[in-house]
Amino acid sequence: MSILVGTASWTDKTLIDCGRFYPKEAKTPEARLRYYASVFPLVEIDSSYYGIPAPANANNWAERTPEHFTFNVKAFRLFTGHQTDPKVLHKDIKEALGSTKTLYYRSTPAEIRDELWRRFIDAISPLKDAGKLGLVHFQFPPWLQCNREGHAHVEHCIEMMTGHACSVEFRHASWWTEAHRGGTIDFLRELRAVHTIVDGPQGFANSVPLLAETTNPDYALVRLHGRNVDTYNVKGAASAAERFDYDYPDQELREIMAEVVRLAYKVKHAHVIFNNCDEDKGQRNGISFMKMLLAYG
Numbered sequence: 001m002s003i004l005v006g007t008a009s010w011t012d013k014t015l016i017d018c019g020r021f022y023p024k025e026a027k028t029p030e031a032r033l034r035y036y037a038s039v040f041p042l043v044e045i046d047s048s049y050y051g052i053p054a055p056a057n058a059n060n061w062a063e064r065t066p067e068h069f070t071f072n073v074k075a076f077r078l079f080t081g082h083q084t085d086p087k088v089l090h091k092d093i094k095e096a097l098g099s100t101k102t103l104y105y106r107s108t109p110a111e112i113r114d115e116l117w118r119r120f121i122d123a124i125s126p127l128k129d130a131g132k133l134g135l136v137h138f139q140f141p142p143w144l145q146c147n148r149e150g151h152a153h154v155e156h157c158i159e160m161m162t163g164h165a166c167s168v169e170f171r172h173a174s175w176w177t178e179a180h181r182g183g184t185i186d187f188l189r190e191l192r193a194v195h196t197i198v199d200g201p202q203g204f205a206n207s208v209p210l211l212a213e214t215t216n217p218d219y220a221l222v223r224l225h226g227r228n229v230d231t232y233n234v235k236g237a238a239s240a241a242e243r244f245d246y247d248y249p250d251q252e253l254r255e256i257m258a259e260v261v262r263l264a265y266k267v268k269h270a271h272v273i274f275n276n277c278d279e280d281k282g283q284r285n286g287i288s289f290m291k292m293l294l295a296y297g
Helices: 013-018 029-039 055-063 091-097 110-129 148-160 181-191 250-264 281-296
Strands: 003-008 042-045 070-074 133-139 166-169 194-199 219-224 269-274
Touching: 003 070, 003 250, 003 281, 042 269, 055 110, 070 110, 070 269, 091 110, 110 133, 133 194, 133 219, 133 269, 148 166, 148 181, 166 219, 181 194, 194 250, 219 250, 250 269, 250 281, 269 281
Parallel strands: 003 042, 003 269, 042 070, 070 133, 133 166, 166 194, 194 219, 219 269
Antiparallel strands: none
């Protein structure tokens, strides 16, 4: 049974600013990653959602972590259907797009889309080559619905990442209604995509129920967003730290741990990612979770 625990990113501003997780001498990106990897065996790269990283960055990440460390990588936002500012793209692609102000996947020329996929795969290849790449995580937007168009886009993304293990997180309730729930799980199984088991606030159109099902024999993924119903869908330009400001009490962690242990017997690798990324809450909860796992035996 293999259960890896980590957090969504190791570079959040509020985490660094709070001064509680990293020792004072860990002042550089290299020192912080080396320290993080001495505590956790897994991390989710969040920055790859905002912009395709340079292969040199991934090479550095691989070199700065222990042999069996694992990186999950969030897919670039354009691929998942989120609006994208061309400013985050490579210079030659920005020039090819001309005066385009906002980019959506469906309106991006096919040759540019193909080139971006190629560059994304190239960017994460140092992690894959080092045996440190876990899942490529597709967090789809709340407007991707369970319909023909939604199915086609998910299928397309998985196809473009052939040869990689991919996880899928839906954030529209239509995928998880009683009428569609079984079909959604079957759809992910057919694609060999990893269903993302989500713990998060309930009662919203973009809420995801905690459905503890596996869809791939190699991986289970549990992502913990916290349970703060007051901030989850707050209006305005709230940061991720504000939206996911939640400190899991031990009792909730124990309940989640029991579910994770049950899942871990069904797959080769179970990943648990704490995305409650306000200050050091995710890191503290993750450490507590690992201690509970050790005590469980």
